[in-house]
Amino acid sequence: MIFGLSEHDIISIGLTAIRTLVILLGSVLVAAMMIWVERRLLGLWQDRYGPNRVGPFGLLQVVADMIKIFFKEDWIPPFADKAVFVVAPAIIMLTSMLAFAVIPFTPTWTVVNLNVGILFLLAMSSLGVYSVIFAGWASDNKYALLGAMRTAAQMISYEVFMGLSLLGVVLLAGSFNLGVIVESQRGMWNVIPQFPAFVIFFLAGCAEIHRAPFDLPEAEQELTSGYHTEYSGMKFGMFFVGEYLGIVLISCLVTTLFFGGWLGPWLPGFVWFALKAGFFMCFFILLRAATVRPRYDQLMAFGWKVLLPIAIINVAITGAIVVAQS
Amino acid sequence: MLDTVDIQRQLSERFGQDTLHPQITADGLPTFWVPRDRILEVLGFLRQNSAPAYRMLYDLTAIDERAREHRPNQPISDFTVVYHLLSLFPVAEIRLKVALLEDDLSAPTATGIWPNANWYEREVWDMFGVTFNGHPNLRRILMPPTWKGHPLRKDHSARATEFEPLHLDPKRQDIEEDALQFKPEDWGMERESGDTEFMFLNMGPNHPSVHGVFRIVLQLDGEEIRGAVPDIGYHHRGAEKMAERQSWHTYIPYTDRVDYLGGVMNELPYVMNLEKVLGIEVPERVKVARVMLCEFFRITSHLMFLGTYVQDIGFMSPIFWMFSDRQKAYDVIEAITGFRMHPAFFRIGGLSLDLPNGWDRKVKEFIDWFRPRLNEYERMIVPNGLVIERSRHIGAYSQDEAIDWGITGAGLRATGVNFDLRKARPYSGYENFEFDVPLGHNGDCMDRLTVRIEEMRQSTNIIEQCMQNMPEGPYKSDHPLTTPPVKERTMHDIETLIAHFLTVSWGPVIPAMESSTMIEGTKGLNSYYSISDKHTMSYRTRIRTPSFAHLQQIPLISQGGLVADLVAIIGSIDFVMADVDR
Numbered sequence: 001m002i003f004g005l006s007e008h009d010i011i012s013i014g015l016t017a018i019r020t021l022v023i024l025l026g027s028v029l030v031a032a033m034m035i036w037v038e039r040r041l042l043g044l045w046q047d048r049y050g051p052n053r054v055g056p057f058g059l060l061q062v063v064a065d066m067i068k069i070f071f072k073e074d075w076i077p078p079f080a081d082k083a084v085f086v087v088a089p090a091i092i093m094l095t096s097m098l099a100f101a102v103i104p105f106t107p108t109w110t111v112v113n114l115n116v117g118i119l120f121l122l123a124m125s126s127l128g129v130y131s132v133i134f135a136g137w138a139s140d141n142k143y144a145l146l147g148a149m150r151t152a153a154q155m156i157s158y159e160v161f162m163g164l165s166l167l168g169v170v171l172l173a174g175s176f177n178l179g180v181i182v183e184s185q186r187g188m189w190n191v192i193p194q195f196p197a198f199v200i201f202f203l204a205g206c207a208e209i210h211r212a213p214f215d216l217p218e219a220e221q222e223l224t225s226g227y228h229t230e231y232s233g234m235k236f237g238m239f240f241v242g243e244y245l246g247i248v249l250i251s252c253l254v255t256t257l258f259f260g261g262w263l264g265p266w267l268p269g270f271v272w273f274a275l276k277a278g279f280f281m282c283f284f285i286l287l288r289a290a291t292v293r294p295r296y297d298q299l300m301a302f303g304w305k306v307l308l309p310i311a312i313i314n315v316a317i318t319g320a321i322v323v324a325q326s
Numbered sequence: 327m328l329d330t331v332d333i334q335r336q337l338s339e340r341f342g343q344d345t346l347h348p349q350i351t352a353d354g355l356p357t358f359w360v361p362r363d364r365i366l367e368v369l370g371f372l373r374q375n376s377a378p379a380y381r382m383l384y385d386l387t388a389i390d391e392r393a394r395e396h397r398p399n400q401p402i403s404d405f406t407v408v409y410h411l412l413s414l415f416p417v418a419e420i421r422l423k424v425a426l427l428e429d430d431l432s433a434p435t436a437t438g439i440w441p442n443a444n445w446y447e448r449e450v451w452d453m454f455g456v457t458f459n460g461h462p463n464l465r466r467i468l469m470p471p472t473w474k475g476h477p478l479r480k481d482h483s484a485r486a487t488e489f490e491p492l493h494l495d496p497k498r499q500d501i502e503e504d505a506l507q508f509k510p511e512d513w514g515m516e517r518e519s520g521d522t523e524f525m526f527l528n529m530g531p532n533h534p535s536v537h538g539v540f541r542i543v544l545q546l547d548g549e550e551i552r553g554a555v556p557d558i559g560y561h562h563r564g565a566e567k568m569a570e571r572q573s574w575h576t577y578i579p580y581t582d583r584v585d586y587l588g589g590v591m592n593e594l595p596y597v598m599n600l601e602k603v604l605g606i607e608v609p610e611r612v613k614v615a616r617v618m619l620c621e622f623f624r625i626t627s628h629l630m631f632l633g634t635y636v637q638d639i640g641f642m643s644p645i646f647w648m649f650s651d652r653q654k655a656y657d658v659i660e661a662i663t664g665f666r667m668h669p670a671f672f673r674i675g676g677l678s679l680d681l682p683n684g685w686d687r688k689v690k691e692f693i694d695w696f697r698p699r700l701n702e703y704e705r706m707i708v709p710n711g712l713v714i715e716r717s718r719h720i721g722a723y724s725q726d727e728a729i730d731w732g733i734t735g736a737g738l739r740a741t742g743v744n745f746d747l748r749k750a751r752p753y754s755g756y757e758n759f760e761f762d763v764p765l766g767h768n769g770d771c772m773d774r775l776t777v778r779i780e781e782m783r784q785s786t787n788i789i790e791q792c793m794q795n796m797p798e799g800p801y802k803s804d805h806p807l808t809t810p811p812v813k814e815r816t817m818h819d820i821e822t823l824i825a826h827f828l829t830v831s832w833g834p835v836i837p838a839m840e841s842s843t844m845i846e847g848t849k850g851l852n853s854y855y856s857i858s859d860k861h862t863m864s865y866r867t868r869i870r871t872p873s874f875a876h877l878q879q880i881p882l883i884s885q886g887g888l889v890a891d892l893v894a895i896i897g898s899i900d901f902v903m904a905d906v907d908r
């Protein structure tokens with residue numbers, strides 16, 4: 001007995017700590033690898049090679065880039081609000097990584113098995129907005145400010161539909177717990193009864209992590225780099241990895257909520273999970289290669305005039321069916 | 327010429343016999359000297375009431391006449407302001423000149439008659455120091471605000487070595503930077519209105535979507551554009567000044583780089599202009615080969631437009647596909663000319679080389695490759711809902727606005743004006759080709775996009791016709807001033823040897839003349855106005871480029887849009903900064 005903990009407790013704490021570390025490192029590693037995957041896939045679709053020189057298949061390009069970015073001058077513009085400028089990129093990393101805590105990769109591999117898992121996720125993604133707004137505000141740069149302004153509007157709006165689209169899934173599973181939601185899909189994946197919700201969630205997720213075509217906050221052609229225009233070195237690196245963490249996160253969520261998570265025949269659960277999530281990660285990249293960016297006001301109009309009614313109708317119908325069945 | 331007589335009659339009936347002083351020019355264009363105090367009346371009359379009405383201010387420039395020796399039958403003038411007007415239906419041009427003396431270098435502004443006189447007059451002030459009375463904002467346009475002197479004056483040095491060495495020390499850097507600081511008051515802009523405080527956003531000269539070094543300052547209310555001030559001159563290389571110290575022949579490579587996506591298309595008006603003056607009739611083979619190469623460059627330039635335009639609205643992939651198509655086109659161009667983007671292939675009186683063996687196979691390969699690709703792009707881009715959302719009714723202007731602002735090329739045809747110089751007044755044998763002139767009707771970004779896509783298809787058809795009907799024959803005309811001269815007989819008689827030696831070492835001497843030639847370039851109407859003082863070098867070369875006029879219109883058509891719309895508009899105009907600044 002140490003500090004009132006039994007041997008069993010210590011082992012379980014140790015195991016949780018290891019699991020946490022593995023998931024944390026794993027997700028960051030996958031996010032970093034995504035950079036390579038994205039560049040190679042875009043290259044493939046755009047009739048060019050992409051990075052293919054460093055290491056086998058250019059795999060070590062990411063490592064080289066990371067080393068470069070670590071050794072870059074850590075520069076803060078003299079006109080920036082220093083404290084906020086430094087905190088901003090940390091927030092996006094923190095919230096994205098925290099969100100991974102509730103994702104059930106397999107029945108046993110979850111950091112915390114929260115009863116309000118979905119709410120926790122939504123909370124984390126809401127907090128992520130601060131990162132972008134802080135960055136845009138603290139940079140004291142007009143492009144950054146415009147980017148931040150767009151982000152605030154975009155993320156707050158799309159959060160509404162994201163939350164609403166998940167309600168259907170919650171109603172079907174009868175729980176906010178992600179593990180329970182996966183188990184509830186044994187008979188049929190949620191994507192079938194909840195197809196509109198899936199589409200809305202995917203689009204809203206895209207908007208949340210501001211990936212193309214919803215990359216208005218950092219629209220290169222308009223705002224150079226938007227909210228992170230003034231960032232360089234590792235602080236920029238954190239935004240960059242944060243974006244890819246976002247892709248991984250949303251792909252994991254889509255897998256968990258709509259595609260039965262680890263469920264699948266023959267192969268081990270984790271492989272199924274990885275395959276499904278990997279598919280969506282690639283889909284994000286394809287989306288970037290193949291879509292046009294809507295204008296800011298068009299994006300908002302689409303959200304409020306199209307997605308919102310569909311989401312509400314979906315919740316209403318799902319609710320009615322659930323009530324009728326019980 | 328009949329139309330000269332006719333317009334002269336109209337003008338003298340209206341303004342009296344002695345107001346006008348006609349001048350005979352080598353290009354046969356009606357050219358009249360008008361006293362300074364009558365010029366606005368004459369311009370106004372020509373725009374509205376004459377037949378034909380010259381609706382477009384095509385060009386406005388000046389000549390420093392102080393060092394010119396051969397000016398037969400021309401009024402005394404130190405500086406001459408030249409107005410070049412254009413009527414589209416029927417195609418007719420007219421040139422008006424105003425003589426100014428050195429102690430009183432001022433003319434009335436034409437901005438009240440044509441809005442696009444604004445930039446042209448600023449340019450003349452910048453380059454020659456001619457003041458335009460009543461101009462709303464007469465300040466430097468191409469040169470830096472801190473520049474001393476007026477570069478196109480004959481007493482201004484042309485070479486960097488004639489200046490003191492430039493040292494960009496921190497002090498000077500600060501001075502230059504301060505000079506570029508944007509002050510809304512200078513442009514008559516409010517900093518706030520009611521309870522709105524405007525944001526002034528500086529875009530460029532280094533910005534991903536300004537296509538080169540173009541700067542535009544936006545007056546924003548939120549993201550809505552209330553006003554815009556374009557600032558050009560960052561790509562100014564003094565192409566017109568350089569013409570005054572290059573031989574007629576060695577200037578050809580410089581023309582390639584004016585519209586740097588246009589390649590040989592830029593050489594065409596320059597060499598055709600000189601051929602017209604010298605009376606050189608180029609062989610049929612030359613004409614067809616020139617047309618073919620020009621159309622290749624129209625395709626590469628339009629592909630660049632298409633790729634960058636859709637990239638500007640957020641579609642990142644097509645530009646890469648179009649770059650591979652452009653490479654295929656450049657492969658053909660390289661096989662024929664020996665160079666890719668700036669071949670300097672046309673010569674006064676012909677081509678630099680004959681077409682190589684098997685050129686037609688390469689051309690056919692390109693056509694076979696490109697046609698399906700173009701169809702695929704069209705299917706992918708034109709019906710795309712988001713492309714339509716971002717382009718339809720964005721940056722629209724009417725036919726009248728287009729003509730008032732000197733818009734030509736695809737930008738003009740997108741409004742539905744059926745004017746393509748290749749059809750309206752064919753040159754270099756365009757009358758022998760079958761092709762359509764695609765038109766739009768809204769004059770918005772979408773129409774500019776679809777018109778250019780169809781133009782590429784038509785260009786492919788023209789190239790195919792060139793390939794099938796390439797005449798046999800020499801690639802250079804047999805004329806003493808063909809450059810470089812034909813060498814066959816040089817070793818046989820001494821006269822030809824001397825002539826050959828002189829034309830190669832000094833370059834040809836062009837007789838004293840004035841002439842301009844217009845073509846339908848990749849971006850719009852492009853023309854060269856050359857003045858020779860019977861020297862081996864040009865006395866004055868004026869390059870009228872379409873992009874200059876197109877850029878001037880941006881503030882008007884971006885008003886009320888969002889920043890994202892401006893990016894689409896800039897992309898849809900399809901300009902090249904080198905073409906704007908020269």
